[in-house]
Structure formats: structure tokens, C-alpha cells
Amino acid sequence: MATFDRRTATLALAHALSAAEHGLPVIPLSANKLPALRSPHRDRPGPSPCRGACGRPGHGVHDATTDPAAVRALFAAAPWATGYGIACGRAPHHLIGIDLDIDATGRHDSAAALRHLALEHLFTLPPTVTVLTPSGGRHLWLSGPPDVTVPNSAGRLAPGIDVRGSGGYLVGPGSTTAHGTYRLVPGTGTLPPAPCPRALLHLLTPPPRPRGGTAHHPDQGQGLIRFVLAAHHGQRNTRLFWAACRAYEHGFGDALAEALTRAAVRTGLPEPEARATIASAARLTTPRCTPPA
Known part of the structure; x- marks a missing residue:
């Protein structure tokens, strides 16, 4: 179990500022990988529609910024933060995160599943920024076109493969969590996020589901x-x-x-x-x- 102290918070801020300097919008995260600042609307019943228009911090990924002064203010408001999140889908990189989880049961190999998808759909994953997670999984950073919205998903591509797109975030390298530290895979830290292969982008952007006409069944969920x-x-x-x-x-x-x-x-x-x-x-x-x- 990691030990969290002032040095951990200082390092998290330093890494977040470095990411912001490279055009990556960031927010502070707690040791549980959730946004460190609680919603100012938490006492309202049900989810709040506010996405930060109220001007107060605590709107999760919608607080993400590249402005150094704003980053410092967010971390000052959350001195317990031990890491930072990087907002996906935002200019200039329009980041897409491919999260390859490690299955403790051994039933699913997410890396092998991604290779199979690449062979089946005829695309090659280019060298790109890769982050090693405390569990042994990997985050692959890809950039998407500005006019395409990639949704978040979990296990839709294949078991153990999660996708972080617009409205989602990735835990940034250098972040410390309750299970360990996220680290860059050697040799990938100087790479830019590689463009997402067109065939993979097609898999990540399924046709929108029709609106209306789908009532919630009592047994659903x-x-x-x-x-x-x-x-x-x-x-x-x-x-x-x-x-x-x-x-x-x-x-x-x-x-x-x-x-x-x-x-x-x-x-x-x-x-x-x-x-x-x-x-x-x-x-x-x-x-x-x-x-x-």
C-alpha cells in the first residue's frame, strides 16, 4: 500500500503542470483515481446537469485545464490529491485512451485481443505514449480527428479493453494511487500520441443508438x-x-x-x-x- 504525504501531492502537481505544458488538460485525482474535488451540487437529488457553468470547481473532467494558474488553484483546493487525470477528446490532441486491463483469473488476454482485432480489421498500432498501470495493465495514447467524438466504453471492443474518449479521463503517469504508481513505459515518453488508425477509429465510433422508444425494464440493471x-x-x-x-x-x-x-x-x-x-x-x-x- 502506498504512503501518501506532502511530497506525493507535490509530485502530482509537478507532473500535472508538465502535462498541461504539453497541451493536456488536467484535474487532480484522489488515491482512488476519482476526481479529488467533490461536486458543489452533491446535495441535490440525482445527477446535476451542470458541467462547470456555475464557476465553482468540482465538476470532474469538466474542470480540466491547461492553464498553469488554474491547475495550481485546483490542486490547492485538493491538497490530498495524489495524482492527476488527463481529459480525453479535448484539443489539441483529442486524446483517445485504450486501457488494456490485466485479468487476474487468466481467462482474458486484452493485449492478445487487441492484436487479434488489428489482424482482423487490417490496422497496425503505431508506436505511441504508453503508460504502465500498477496492476500491470497498459494505457495506449492515441490522437483522434477533431470532428469525431469517441465515446467511453468498457469491454465493448473485447473483454479487458476499456476506451476513454470524450468526457473521460486517463490517470496520468507519475500519479500515485492506493495500488501503486502509474509510469511511462521507457522510450515512449518523448513520443507524441500517435494518430488512431482509421479502421480502429471506425470500431471505436459505433452508430448512435436511436433515441426514444426504449423504456427501462424493472429487471434491467x-x-x-x-x-x-x-x-x-x-x-x-x-x-x-x-x-x-x-x-x-x-x-x-x-x-x-x-x-x-x-x-x-x-x-x-x-x-x-x-x-x-x-x-x-x-x-x-x-x-x-x-x-x-
Whole structure:
């Protein structure tokens, strides 16, 4: 388990400022990899539609900035931050993150699955910035075209492959979490994010689902609720956040929010914290209201 002190926070700020200097919008993260600043609207029932228009910090990835003074102000407001997040989908890089998870059960090999997709769809992954996660997984950084919105997804491409696009963020290298430190793979830190191959970009941008006409079925999301109820101490917030993200990605997050909140409270999570976590998931998976700046 990592030890967090003032030096950890200072290093996180230094790494965040360096990323911002290279045009990457950043926010402070806590040791659980969630945005360090709580929503100023956390006492309101349900997810807040505000994306930072109120002028106060605490809107997750929507606070992300490259302005050094603004970065320092965000970290000053969150002195407990141990890392930083990099907003995806924003100019100038329009970053797309390919997260290759490590499956502890050994049933899924995400790296092999990505290679299989490359062979099947005839694309080659170019050398690019690669970040090694504490679990042994990898984040591949790619840049996308400014006129294409890549949505966030989990396991849609293949088991163990998550995608971070518009409205999402990646944990930046140099960040320290409860499980360890994110580090650049040697030799990749000086590379720019490589352009996303066109065939892969096509896989990442599925046709939009038709709006309306899809009512929420009472049984929909019961697996996510059971997943939250099975959480042990130390994983309650993480499980709730994961389940809420999946619910919002599939279009029934608002309908399931109350049931998820009740399930989290039953595991011992305070209700305000549960609601704040669900609101963070809603912000992560909901497209931005305006194009990337």
C-alpha cells in the first residue's frame, strides 16, 4: 500500500503542470483515481446537469485545464490529491485512451485481443505514449480527428479493453494511487500520441443508438445492483462507480440511480458519498454539452 504525504501531492502537481505544458488538460485525482474535488451540487437529488457553468470547481473532467494558474488553484483546493487525470477528446490532441486491463483469473488476454482485432480489421498500432498501470495493465495514447467524438466504453471492443474518449479521463503517469504508481513505459515518453488508425477509429465510433422508444425494464440493471451489494470494505466506492458507469453507458443510469444509491448505503457507504459517486459516473459517461475547446 502506498504512503501518501506532502511530497506525493507535490509530485502530482509537478507532473500535472508538465502535462498541461504539453497541451493536456488536467484535474487532480484522489488515491482512488476519482476526481479529488467533490461536486458543489452533491446535495441535490440525482445527477446535476451542470458541467462547470456555475464557476465553482468540482465538476470532474469538466474542470480540466491547461492553464498553469488554474491547475495550481485546483490542486490547492485538493491538497490530498495524489495524482492527476488527463481529459480525453479535448484539443489539441483529442486524446483517445485504450486501457488494456490485466485479468487476474487468466481467462482474458486484452493485449492478445487487441492484436487479434488489428489482424482482423487490417490496422497496425503505431508506436505511441504508453503508460504502465500498477496492476500491470497498459494505457495506449492515441490522437483522434477533431470532428469525431469517441465515446467511453468498457469491454465493448473485447473483454479487458476499456476506451476513454470524450468526457473521460486517463490517470496520468507519475500519479500515485492506493495500488501503486502509474509510469511511462521507457522510450515512449518523448513520443507524441500517435494518430488512431482509421479502421480502429471506425470500431471505436459505433452508430448512435436511436433515441426514444426504449423504456427501462424493472429487471434491467439487477446484475449491477448485486455487484454493488457484494462490495467489501475498501471497494464499495469503486464498485458503485463502475456499476453506475455501466448503467449510464447503456442508457438507464438515471432510472437506476436510486436503486444503486440504496444498494451502496446497505454496504455502509454514506448516502451523500454514494450520490456524489453516481454523479461522477454520470459526468464521465455523458457527452460534453459543447465541443472540445
